[in-house]
Amino acid sequence: MSKTETFFKYITEGNTCKGDFIPMGAAMLGGEVVTGAHVNIPLKTLNRHGLIAGATGTGKTKSLQVLAENLSDKGIPVLLMDIKGDLSGLAQASPGHAKIDERHNKIGIPFEAKPFPVEILTLSEQDGVRLRATVSEFGPVLLSRILDLSETQSGVVAVIFQYCDDNKMPVLDLKDFKKILQYATQEGKEEFTEAYGRISTASTGAILRKIVELEQQGADLFFGETSFDVDDLLRVDNEGRGFINIIRLTDIQDRPKLFSTFMLSLLAEIYSTFPEQGDSDRPELVIFIDEAHLIFNEASKALLSQIESIVKLIRSKGVGLYFVTQNPTDVPEAVLGQLGLKIQHALRAFTAKDRKAIKLTAQNYPDSEYYDTTEVLTSLGIGEALISALDEKGRPTPLAATMVRAPMSRMDVLTEDELSTLLSNSKLAKKYNETIDRESAYEMLTKKIKQAEANEAKEKAKKEQDALKKAASKKSTSRRSTAMNPIVKVLTSATFIRSVFGILTKVMKK
Template identity: 45%
Template sequence: MLQDGKLFIGASRNPDDSINRPEYLDLKFGNRHGLITGATGTGKTVTLQILAEAFSNAGVPVFCSDIKGDLSGIAAMGEPKDFLLKRAEQIGLSPYDFQEFPVIFWDLYGEKGHRVRATIAEMGPLLLARLMNATEAQEGVLNIAFKIADEGGLPLLDLKDLQAMLNYMGEHAGEISNQFGFVSKSSVGSLQRGLLVLEQQGAEHFFGEPALKISDIMRVTNDGRGAISVLAADKLMMNPRLYATFLLWLLSELFEELPEVGDPDKPKLVFFFDEAHLLFADAPKVLIERVEQVVRLIRSKGVGVYFVTQNPLDVPETVLAQLGNRVQHALRAYTPREQKAVKTAADTFRPNPAFDCATVITTLGTGEALVSTLEGKGAPSMVERTLIRPPASRLGPVTEEERKKVIAVSPVAEMYDEDFDRESAYEILAARAKQAADQEAAKRQPEEKQQQGEDDSAAGRWTLPGFGNDRNDDAGPAPRKRTSGYQRETVVEAAMKSVARTVASQVGRALVRGILGSLRR
């Protein structure tokens, strides 16, 4: 429901549980970012769904992740279920109309949507280091690899390009160290092993071409509704680091490519970052600073970022301070950390004298939340206990057949489904290596020809230098040469000579004995 440039979220309740007033999110503050938090099963996904529906109807494209498959139902017509009709009646939503929304399904693996790819060069060394859990030294090697690739005209598009570049650096570590700083073969080897792990985890499906065009997630239909891009993330969540890195890359691309628009009447795109804790868990300081920078500045590009997570403590304070629109579902408060999360969540709201936030957070029912949005000149509204409106689209996943039909009629059908492997660093380095090998072989060719001639002159027989007959049997008589007197002989000739020497020796000894005997007499 859109009323005077405002998105209908639900209706607030009085302390006696009677309905107070409708709650809205002002469309012109949609790019001021937001936070949706709450324990598992409290209604975060439905809140995400109804906000995506509202932004779409307002002509704002949406990008969101489908962690469990439930969000895919936004592509199908809603169904009149009893509890949905009851909620619509409670909050005064009349008429409660059902509708389906323009959805584009995406999937890094190409199984449940159009393939999503990015090139290694677009990802950059910082995000790659995060993806590979690289050390500071290894990140330095990655930076050098990108530097060499840029200066050498070596496009880094997919994993095999980066692998070829690392192989090259390992083979020429000495020369590279002299020019760019120390590059150890152990760091190169660790990065190569890291690439192998990424490949086994399916990252090779993500890196390559055709790369995703930002314009394809910012489409508006002919009837003026914003397209909702839904990323199938159920399989992707098996590699949470890849999931978080991909979404951060997409945010960075939006930040780099989109022009400044100031404060538009409505956002150019709304980006929902589900399971946001994965982005910040064990993240190095430089990465958190990058996220803070992107979130702070991307607002002026007309992009609203909404973090969805279980606990407000999952988001660093520097980022949390920039999230103006808040929807807080129920939290548990059994452990000290949970109690701290409840207090943190309560302290971030503008207080309402009608109730205590910290107490109410632990008693909220499913589909109920504390809501505070920006109003007036951008100040947060007083927090209200709110019943979230029911969705207009299907609550639950689409069937496989329904998904295939949506994919078939998608505006990006067949644009991303085939791989394209153009000449890049892998092919260029392989060609250079072959050229160098051919040049080395050409240098050795005269020596090999000379050696081949010597082999032919000896009729294939092995001789030592300076011994034996070196002439070619077919070349006619050769000039006489002085020899050491040694001639090659056959086995029979050698045996006969040995026998002759033995006989001569025995005869000689007999003659000597005869002569000596005659002298004694």
């Protein structure tokens, strides 16, 4: 048996699946495709998370696109973070190309061009279904971690939430939260001190500054109503294909704090609401986080800890997380160790640091008698990748340098007219794009403060009126007391006056 035949058997036996799977392409040996040596990814292990990495222009986005398309075809909904703005083409069929046909002939998989059901979502003022969440839904712990607060400041946030719960005040947006913070140390200082203890103005001031920083990154657009229901990510179309939900994040790159805030709140909401799946044969939802370094680079230690915990726990809910980034070192080791599927495109070694990073990356993959992993990492072509997955029993499949199949949808963005048509047909846009500003903590506290001011003014006016009455009463009393004086009585009596006038009359006559 030749080396190629041995390799073919090695790959095909290692990638045999009893259940459903996604064929990613065909394995390569010595730089040549071994037709029919298909590299398959079992649906059963897709909730074990994964990584798609590689230098710019090596095909990461296309691998993501292939996975998303095949998941949709299997009836599994997908959520994509589209930071570069090049994934909306999933809604249109590929126009095809001779090179695509040539690639698929080598792989041994027929090419089919078709569009997929797509929903466009947005965090900002871009066109799309608006994603929002209320401050109350975050809760004091998550909000404190996002704001990177100290233990004392986190305690203040907990008291604020408790006050709102006790007084049935909805905290919907950042305007509500800021109003309560100000109230706690100003107009409502006595009320808070009596019920919860004294709150330091230094602490509330520090929290307010953190909130302003978050607002400057556009968080005021994210916090509010109508709050997005994560169950709407699980929709399928009339043909049973899962919706591919694309979040447009092209204007978020310079606002990593907002991106981290959104991602953490979304994962926390999914974890708290999705039911336990146990050992399921397929995931309920697969999430792809493009430019994943934007989450990790700006995250505080507390935030990283929260992300790591959710990554470890969320797979039990049937959710797979896939991080897309240039280098595996962009992902913390605690998270990297949880990723079952690795699709590694080419890395470039321009510096000594790059070469060191490539050696470290090679160590993340199983040893193979067919490859020098460090060498292969720098020699892969566009649309080629090293793939290591988990089989249906959770064991690593054979490492395979793979020619990845081409996407079935368009590898380009939608035109303005196509995007407009897609959004006009969206059922979710009608549900979430109306802004609601119902009575919440801000309005309730404003009303309370005005009522207190009105009561204070009324009390002041009453006191002034009472003072005037008292003064008038005092004056009247003074007059009465003067009239009651015995000397005054004698001097003003009629007898005395007649006597005086009588004397005066006699004197005048003389």
